[in-house]
Amino acid sequence: MNHASQHAAHRAGHDDTDQAEILDLDAEVLAEHTASITAWLPVRTDPRHVVDLGCGTGAGTLALLDRFPGAEVTAVDASPNHLRRLREKAGAAGVLDRVRTAEADLDGAWPELGTPDLVWASASVHHLADPDLALRRVHDVLAPGGLFAVVELAGFPRFLPADAPEERPGLEERCHAALADHHARHMPHRGADWGPRLTAAGFTVEGERTITVNPGEEHAESVGRYALSGLRRLRDAAARFLAAEDLDALDRLLDTEGPRSILRRDDLAMRTERSVWAARR
Structure with a gap:
């Protein structure tokens, strides 16, 4: 492996670890909101087989297992690191026997998914090169009468007040604005x-x-770590x-x-929204 390849592999591994950390914090901070979404889903009968597409480190998988105690979940993700962490969490929660993991790139060949009653895709569909093809694929694998839940964050959360930091007010918004064109080119389906x-x-x-996502005071420490991790990636x-x-x-903010x-x-607050669509086959 040449130096450039080594650097790319190291960067990819670093990105994967950073992403896993954000996903774990996401699960912690958004747990109540995720539970409210699973409670709201208009299922006709409790599903027996659920598929979590782009499962990350398992926030949705564990919420679905909790919401539907008779269900088994097939968790699909392209990252073996994410799937390993998901299995660790499921083991710690005592539900590993109800989880099957499948490593797959959803832009490529899909694994065998059987005929699920519910498919859940949280913050994953907008990453796909051809999301409309993925939606048709989900339609084809779902059981008749089955439900497809698409959950999306309205962009990456904001954390700082508008007048922060004191020496450069509005810094966070300028960082996001600077990346708007980049995201429009590389993630054209975000916000669809x-x-x-x-x-x-x-x-x-x-x-x-x-x-509207508004974590309470009990999540203050997690929100701080989430902001740190998110702003590092933003930098x-x-x-x-x-x-x-x-x-x-920005570097002064990131110097722990x-x-x-x-x-x-002590003035951090996570600000974002989650949108949910529930669609029946």
């Missing part, structure tokens, strides 16, 4: 209205809702687009030993 696309794939959309992606003063201010560390702030 999935209702019409589900209808075009043959589904009947039976429910749609938007949930990696946005550094070349930012003014030097913004980059300096420094006096201006984001972990020392």
Whole structure:
């Protein structure tokens, strides 16, 4: 392996670990909101077989196993690291015997999924090169009368007040603005209205809702770690687009030993929304 390949492999592994950390924090901070979504799903009878597409480290899988105690879940993800962490969590929760994992790139060949009663896709469909093809594939594997739940975050959460940090107010919003064009090119389906696309794939959309995410005080420490992890990834992606003063201010926020560390702030609040579509075959 040449040096460039080694660097790319190291970066990919680093990204995978960073992403897993964010997914774990996501699960912790959004647990109540995820439970409210699974409780809302308009299932006709409790599903016996559930598929979690793009399962990450298992937030949805565990919520679905909790919501439907008679169900088994097939969890699909392209990352073996994510699937390993999911199995560890399922083992710790005593539900590993109800989980099957399948490593697969959803833009490629899909694994054998059987005939599930419920398919769940949280923050995964917008990553696909051809999401409309994926929606049709889900329609084809679902049992007649089965339900497909698509859950999406309205962009990456915001954490800092608008007037922060003191020396560079509005820094966080400028970082996101700097990446807007990049995201538009690389993730053109992010923020899509999935209702019409589900209808075009043959589904009947039976429910749609938007949930405002507002973690309580009990999650303050997790929100701080989430903000740190998210802003680190943001810095990696946005550094070349930012003014030097913004980059300096961002680095001060990310210096966990420094006096201006984001972990020392008491004014953080996670702000985002989740949109959910429930579609029937």
